[in-house]
Amino acid sequence: MDQFAVKFKFNRVYSDELFDTGIFVLPKHALEALPDLRSGGFDAAPVTSGPFALEQWSRGSSLSLVPNASFYKGRPALDRIEFRFFGDGAALMDAVKRGGVDVTSDLSPADAGRLSGDGNIKIIDYPGWTYTYIGWNLKNPMFSGAEMRRAFAMAIDNSEMIRQVLHSKGQPAAGPLLPTSWAYDEQQTPLPHDPGKLRQALAQQGWREKNRDGYLYRQNQRQPLEITILLAQGQPLQEAAAVMVQRQLRDAGVKVNLAVVDAVTFIQRVKEGRYDAMMFSWKNDYKVDPTAVWHSQPEKGRFNLLGYANPEVDQLIDQGLATLSRRKAKELWVRFQRIITEEQPTTYLFVPDVVTVAYKGFRGPDRDERGPLASMDEWWIPSAERRGTVLAAATAEPSPTAAPAPVAVTPAVTPGTSAPVTPAPRATPSPTPAVQPRAAATTPPAPVNPQDILAAATSPSTPPPAATTAPEPAAEPQIAPTEPEVVKGATPSYPDMARKAKITGRVFVRVMVGADGSIRNAEVVRGIGGGCDEAALEAAQKMTFRPGTVNGKPADRPITIPFTFR
Numbered sequence: 001m002d003q004f005a006v007k008f009k010f011n012r013v014y015s016d017e018l019f020d021t022g023i024f025v026l027p028k029h030a031l032e033a034l035p036d037l038r039s040g041g042f043d044a045a046p047v048t049s050g051p052f053a054l055e056q057w058s059r060g061s062s063l064s065l066v067p068n069a070s071f072y073k074g075r076p077a078l079d080r081i082e083f084r085f086f087g088d089g090a091a092l093m094d095a096v097k098r099g100g101v102d103v104t105s106d107l108s109p110a111d112a113g114r115l116s117g118d119g120n121i122k123i124i125d126y127p128g129w130t131y132t133y134i135g136w137n138l139k140n141p142m143f144s145g146a147e148m149r150r151a152f153a154m155a156i157d158n159s160e161m162i163r164q165v166l167h168s169k170g171q172p173a174a175g176p177l178l179p180t181s182w183a184y185d186e187q188q189t190p191l192p193h194d195p196g197k198l199r200q201a202l203a204q205q206g207w208r209e210k211n212r213d214g215y216l217y218r219q220n221q222r223q224p225l226e227i228t229i230l231l232a233q234g235q236p237l238q239e240a241a242a243v244m245v246q247r248q249l250r251d252a253g254v255k256v257n258l259a260v261v262d263a264v265t266f267i268q269r270v271k272e273g274r275y276d277a278m279m280f281s282w283k284n285d286y287k288v289d290p291t292a293v294w295h296s297q298p299e300k301g302r303f304n305l306l307g308y309a310n311p312e313v314d315q316l317i318d319q320g321l322a323t324l325s326r327r328k329a330k331e332l333w334v335r336f337q338r339i340i341t342e343e344q345p346t347t348y349l350f351v352p353d354v355v356t357v358a359y360k361g362f363r364g365p366d367r368d369e370r371g372p373l374a375s376m377d378e379w380w381i382p383s384a385e386r387r388g389t390v391l392a393a394a395t396a397e398p399s400p401t402a403a404p405a406p407v408a409v410t411p412a413v414t415p416g417t418s419a420p421v422t423p424a425p426r427a428t429p430s431p432t433p434a435v436q437p438r439a440a441a442t443t444p445p446a447p448v449n450p451q452d453i454l455a456a457a458t459s460p461s462t463p464p465p466a467a468t469t470a471p472e473p474a475a476e477p478q479i480a481p482t483e484p485e486v487v488k489g490a491t492p493s494y495p496d497m498a499r500k501a502k503i504t505g506r507v508f509v510r511v512m513v514g515a516d517g518s519i520r521n522a523e524v525v526r527g528i529g530g531g532c533d534e535a536a537l538e539a540a541q542k543m544t545f546r547p548g549t550v551n552g553k554p555a556d557r558p559i560t561i562p563f564t565f566r
Contacts, residue, residue: 361385
């Protein structure tokens with residue numbers, strides 16, 4: 001409509017219109033010059049309106065971000081954030097122990113647990129949005145009936161998986177909507193663990209005898225009851241859970257084979273129905289819309305891998321999306337969940353927590369429901385708790401009052417991918433039995449997110465991004481630079497106006513400290529108003545500093561100081 005206003009028009013009324021207006025604003029000036037938007041040029045050098053901008057990207061190695069001075073909330077506190085990519089969980093764990101990583105959500109639950117006694121580490125658990133489940137092949141005679149699917153589900157103990165595979169860092173999943181959703185059915189509980197129900201159901205179909213290995217077979221038949229669970233490689237949590245399912249069903253007399261295949265083969269076999277059961281993970285969104293997964297109409301249910309069809313479920317989905325009252329809509333979604341639980345086309349296993357390991361000096365929201373990377377503009381590290389540059393920490397124990405470090409993190413999404421789906425941890429939790437059969441590999445497979453695989457498989461094909469040559473990193477100085485150190489601090493006065501208006505928060509002041517220790521310039525890079533900005537600026541100008549250094553010599557160096565008002 002004008003420079004700052006956009007109008008959206010909808011061809012029908014539905015409850016999540018506001019969610020669907022959350023379209024990323026794209027920079028016309030950067031995109032209109034590209035001959036082909038699919039060339040990958042913009043992906044390699046994106047223009048952003050977020051708190052940070054891309055400084056350098058060495059594909060597969062590291063990615064550096066610097067503050068975006070034009071960010072609408074003001075300049076972020078950190079001067080630099082570096083994402084580093086590790087080949088496996090062991091390398092990441094080693095870097096965390098050495099102080100080379102300040103924040104990561106990619107450690108396995110077992111590794112994160114081993115760090116719980118480290119005084120330099122804090123562990124923050126975020127609620128998970130991704131559930132893991134077993135999908136039964138509804139065209140297979142063994143799983144065509146809901147009663148048999150329920151019996152198999154009751155032979156699987158997901159509480160044991162949460163304890164052993166997730167190390168208690170997760171919640172049981174009972175249905176297609178998670179406890180983080182407003183539409184979740186609070187009365188819904190997982191099916192009880194009762195292996196006897198499966199043995200009883202199988203006996204009714206003639207599976208009564210046991211061979212010397214303990215597997216059931218039908219009289220006058222030598223072939224034991226045998227099923228295969230299909231998995232995509234690179235999903236260690238799923239593989240560990242599948243091994244546990246294998247053992248639990250063996251106790252009920254069922255022989256389970258595990259087929260771990262590459263991503264493309266996995267998708268192909270699932271779409272063609274060449275499996276008995278498959279293990280998969282799916283991430284729910286903030287809005288409630290199960291259409292793509294559960295609607296039976298092909299144009300709507302494009303991720304309906306199981307071919308599930310129930311006219312009442314289709315009707316509930318359509319009505320739920322069109323109902324504007326959350327109270328009335330929830331009644332429909334509760335009914336939807338209960339039908340899925342009753343018919344059990346999928347057996348839900350668990351929802352892993354997002355376990356974030358952070359350096360104790362790291363500051364930011366302790367628990368953001370959106371996850372750790374959603375509030376990067378609020379990250380900071382107090383001057384007295386900075387550990388020095390990451391490069392220095394890799395070779396020597398840094399001083400606790402050393403210069404501020406770039407915050408090295410391991411990202412939840414590899415740059416260039418589409419959906420921000422939380423990945424499975426990179427290291428297989430220990431102890432877990434080896435998955436058999438599986439061919440040995442010279443290097444561990446790269447983690448693959450099944451939901452990303454499926455999205456790519458169902459999207460129109462696009463050419464791969466054009467190859468780009470990352471710029472060579474600048475030569476590192478022989479001596480790591482240091483920031484100015486505070487010699488004498490100052491506490492700002494809390495303005496009466498701000499106190500009466502109950503204005504609280506942090507004001508960030510950026511100060512340029514000269515080589516002689518004098519303050520050359522001071523500016524508020526993020527304020528909260530009410531006179532607090534001016535008070536913080538005045539306090540910063542009263543502070544004294546020891547100058548920072550470059551190559552061991554005093555030099556003009558900036559430092560950002562947070563002042564808290566509460």
